[in-house]
Amino acid sequence: MNIKSLILTAALCLALCGCQTKGGEVNLADYIEKYTFEGDNTLAFRRAVEQARKQKAERLIIPEGTYHFYPELAFEKYAYVTNNSAGLKRFVFDLSNMENFTVEGNGSKFILHGFVSAFTIDSCRNVTIKDFTMDYARTFHSEGKVERVGEGWVDLRFPEDYRYAIRNGNLYFSDERGNNYPFSHLLEMNSERREPEFMASDYWLTDNTIPAEKREDGTVRIFKDKLTAKVGNVLFLAPGHRLCPAIAIDESAGVNIHDVTIRHAGGMGVVAQHSRDIELLRVYIEPEEGSERMISITADAT
Numbered sequence: 001m002n003i004k005s006l007i008l009t010a011a012l013c014l015a016l017c018g019c020q021t022k023g024g025e026v027n028l029a030d031y032i033e034k035y036t037f038e039g040d041n042t043l044a045f046r047r048a049v050e051q052a053r054k055q056k057a058e059r060l061i062i063p064e065g066t067y068h069f070y071p072e073l074a075f076e077k078y079a080y081v082t083n084n085s086a087g088l089k090r091f092v093f094d095l096s097n098m099e100n101f102t103v104e105g106n107g108s109k110f111i112l113h114g115f116v117s118a119f120t121i122d123s124c125r126n127v128t129i130k131d132f133t134m135d136y137a138r139t140f141h142s143e144g145k146v147e148r149v150g151e152g153w154v155d156l157r158f159p160e161d162y163r164y165a166i167r168n169g170n171l172y173f174s175d176e177r178g179n180n181y182p183f184s185h186l187l188e189m190n191s192e193r194r195e196p197e198f199m200a201s202d203y204w205l206t207d208n209t210i211p212a213e214k215r216e217d218g219t220v221r222i223f224k225d226k227l228t229a230k231v232g233n234v235l236f237l238a239p240g241h242r243l244c245p246a247i248a249i250d251e252s253a254g255v256n257i258h259d260v261t262i263r264h265a266g267g268m269g270v271v272a273q274h275s276r277d278i279e280l281l282r283v284y285i286e287p288e289e290g291s292e293r294m295i296s297i298t299a300d301a302t
Contacts (some may be wrong), residue, residue: 105132182208184240242267
């Protein structure tokens with residue numbers, strides 16, 4: 001074989017290799033073990049999405065399972081998301097500049113920890129995300145059951161999900177890592193109808209906290225002028241921000257969200273701007289069935 005034939009054969013082999021790696025699918029299973037650290041699957045998902053973008057894959061296959069995501073290794077960018085808080089945000093899935101691409105969740109459950117969002121879909125065409133449920137290990141709001149009421153005070157009992165402390169006579173909430181979860185207003189929820197209590201007042205706070213004291217029976221007494229509620233109802237302590245929408249879409253067309261359940265988000269559920277042709281099919285925004293949690297997400301569903 002002469003040199004010209006060898007060069008032609010090598011070029012043909014390279015072309016064939018290129019055809020094999022372009023398109024097709026990327027399977028998260030190839031990344032999950034290598035890029036999971038101390039129970040955090042974030043980097044594995046980032047590497048899988050990066051490879052999908054590089055080879056212009058048609059699908060990202062996520063084997064059915066429960067996956068945990070923390071902010072430290074998430075994709076980071078400054079973002080203005082309409083009707084949500086602007087600023088530096090972290091996302092698990094960076095679907096930017098993707099075309100003809102599908103994320104197949106296969107019934108997986110995504111558990112987010114801390115101040116991180118699930119999806120940014122930016123400058124995309126014909127993208128589908130489907131078949132998964134997402135929730136947060138610690139919600140951005142807190143809920144307390146009303147046990148006693150007096151003039152200008154209410155006694156609340158908080159489930160274990162809502163870790164709290166009283167410092168300098170004020171109430172503060174946190175997660176397992178010590179992150180602070182401020183709240184800016186209170187709203188009474190009817191525990192039987194699971195909706196705002198009829199004619200309930202919305203109590204706004206100025207310092208993202210409220211005067212409080214711990215009672216001997218384990219309840220927390222909060223103080224505010226004219227504060228009242230019905231015993232047995234639930235008081236919703238709402239965050240003063242919308243930092244973490246679940247799915248943020250920008251400058252995109254042909255986005256499909258199918259068979260997705262959003263249990264919680266620290267902002268809107270699905271929010272889109274400068275985009276068109278968006279389809280939501282069997283998208284549910286609700287707490288888990290049987291859960292004591294009253295509130296799903298802390299802002300509009302869409």
